[in-house]
Amino acid sequence: MNISDSELIAASLEKEGLVKMDMIDADVVVFNTCSVRKHAEDRAVARLREAKAHKRKRGIVIAAGCLSQHIGTRLLEDKICDIAVGPYESPNIAQIIREFLKDNSRNLFISSEKDDFAGRLHPSLIMRPEREHWHRFVTITHGCENFCTYCIVPHVRGPLISFNSEEIIDFIKQLPRSGVFEVTLLGQNVNQFGQDNGDISFCQLLERVSTIPGIEKINFMTSHPKDFNPDIIRQIANNNTIARSIHLPLQSGSDEILKRMNRGYNVKHYIELIDSIRQAGDIAITTDLIVGFPGETEEQHKESMALIKEIGYDDAYMYAYSPREGTVSAKYDMQLSKETKNRRLTELITMQREITVSRLDNLIGKKEKIVVERVSRKNDNEVSGKTFSNRQAVLAGSRDDIGKIFTIEYEKVNGATLYGKKV
Ligand code: SAM
Numbered sequence: 001m002n003i004s005d006s007e008l009i010a011a012s013l014e015k016e017g018l019v020k021m022d023m024i025d026a027d028v029v030v031f032n033t034c035s036v037r038k039h040a041e042d043r044a045v046a047r048l049r050e051a052k053a054h055k056r057k058r059g060i061v062i063a064a065g066c067l068s069q070h071i072g073t074r075l076l077e078d079k080i081c082d083i084a085v086g087p088y089e090s091p092n093i094a095q096i097i098r099e100f101l102k103d104n105s106r107n108l109f110i111s112s113e114k115d116d117f118a119g120r121l122h123p124s125l126i127m128r129p130e131r132e133h134w135h136r137f138v139t140i141t142h143g144c145e146n147f148c149t150y151c152i153v154p155h156v157r158g159p160l161i162s163f164n165s166e167e168i169i170d171f172i173k174q175l176p177r178s179g180v181f182e183v184t185l186l187g188q189n190v191n192q193f194g195q196d197n198g199d200i201s202f203c204q205l206l207e208r209v210s211t212i213p214g215i216e217k218i219n220f221m222t223s224h225p226k227d228f229n230p231d232i233i234r235q236i237a238n239n240n241t242i243a244r245s246i247h248l249p250l251q252s253g254s255d256e257i258l259k260r261m262n263r264g265y266n267v268k269h270y271i272e273l274i275d276s277i278r279q280a281g282d283i284a285i286t287t288d289l290i291v292g293f294p295g296e297t298e299e300q301h302k303e304s305m306a307l308i309k310e311i312g313y314d315d316a317y318m319y320a321y322s323p324r325e326g327t328v329s330a331k332y333d334m335q336l337s338k339e340t341k342n343r344r345l346t347e348l349i350t351m352q353r354e355i356t357v358s359r360l361d362n363l364i365g366k367k368e369k370i371v372v373e374r375v376s377r378k379n380d381n382e383v384s385g386k387t388f389s390n391r392q393a394v395l396a397g398s399r400d401d402i403g404k405i406f407t408i409e410y411e412k413v414n415g416a417t418l419y420g421k422k423v
């Protein structure tokens with residue numbers, strides 16, 4: 001979502017005639033920030049301070065994104081930035097700079113009124129040369145109102161806003177003109193698409209996007225176990241254009257913790273979803289997990305470990321719980337020590353690494369389509385890319401292969417790297 005927002009910010013500035021350059025010489029420096037974990041905020045503040053020190057005499061430093069929405073007033077008071085812009089207005093940055101140059105007392109732009117929401121499907125993004133020229137992120141929903149008790153997103157990105165399905169489809173229809181054949185549909189919980197405005201369902205949207213001429217691969221993220229349903233699984237299983245990979249965040253393997261996280265599902269429901277996905281065919285499954293939620297006992301941590309082992313994810317993003325000011329769980333008693341959280345995280349990461357490698361080993365001999373993304377850093381005669389199940393793989397090739405689709409057969413796994421050959 002942040003990469004996608006950064007593209008909108010860049011497009012807004014380029015339209016105004018600004019060009020990308022090193023921070024040292026730039027007149028305007030924009031940091032697009034994240035607030036999901038404290039560590040991300042601390043890093044953003046440090047980078048902003050550094051930029052502000054460089055720009056003491058000349059230049060404007062802008063903090064964009066969720067950090068500004070969260071603590072924009074504080075950033076301005078502490079003189080860490082010149083302008084603070086929340087996610088609602090990130091795509092309007094050029095206009096905001098113009099206003100600031102006329103009147104520098106107007107420097108805080110953190111409204112979350114729906115009327116102030118700047119759209120995400122800008123025509124300027126269609127022809128904009130991106131690093132991955134064959135791929136575009138397409139935001140289909142903004143915000144979230146699920147209020148998981150640990151999560152700051154609903155507080156900083158505001159309520160769910162689904163974009164109009166016809167506008168999304170019209171936008172995607174224009175993309176193949178500039179060489180795009182892959183799209184990633186984005187939302188905090190894409191499965192809730194249309195629930196706020198009575199539009200078609202997410203499953204219907206997937207089906208419609210898959211019929212657009214020129215679109216050959218559709219990814220989507222993120223799904224939520226409480227809203228994910230068998231129709232979506234069937235759609236993926238029967239539709240060659242949709243990536244065979246599902247990111248389905250579990251967060252915890254303990255019913256008690258899931259309840260206190262306000263996730264809206266239990267372990268039994270989650271396992272049923274996994275079983276249905278596995279029955280539908282060879283679809284990669286990845287997840288997000290949080291260890292050390294307030295009050296998580298050693299027993300509950302072991303429940304998470306056991307469930308993760310049982311499910312056998314292809315990969316997982318694992319985090320130590322980070323209390324976020326303003327969220328419900330930050331006020332819970334029994335916050336765990338840093339040592340406990342880090343130890344549990346290490347245990348989990350070590351176990352998942354082994355599972356990831358063994359899942360890769362099982363692929364040897366299988367064939368799959370791949371989109372080549374780049375020349376390998378270690379070897380000029382090798383390229384790497386993402387397969388149609390969104391696994392990273394390496395194969396023999398050259399720069400000319402970038403942005404093309406090949407079929408490969410998996411040959412070996414080295415460390416955690418999957419190797420294949422073109423067939
Ligand atoms: N909307 C998505 C969902 O519901 O899965 C993801 C949103 S969040 C930006 C991405 C991941 O960050 C979450 O799935 C969760 O695992 C993690 N996360 C969110 N808040 C966190 C917190 N306070 N501490 C640690 N991890 C957190």
Ligand code: SF4
Nearest residue numbers: 144147148151153188
């Ligand atoms: Fe955060 Fe939960 Fe919304 Fe995901 S679904 S963005 S974790 S509140």
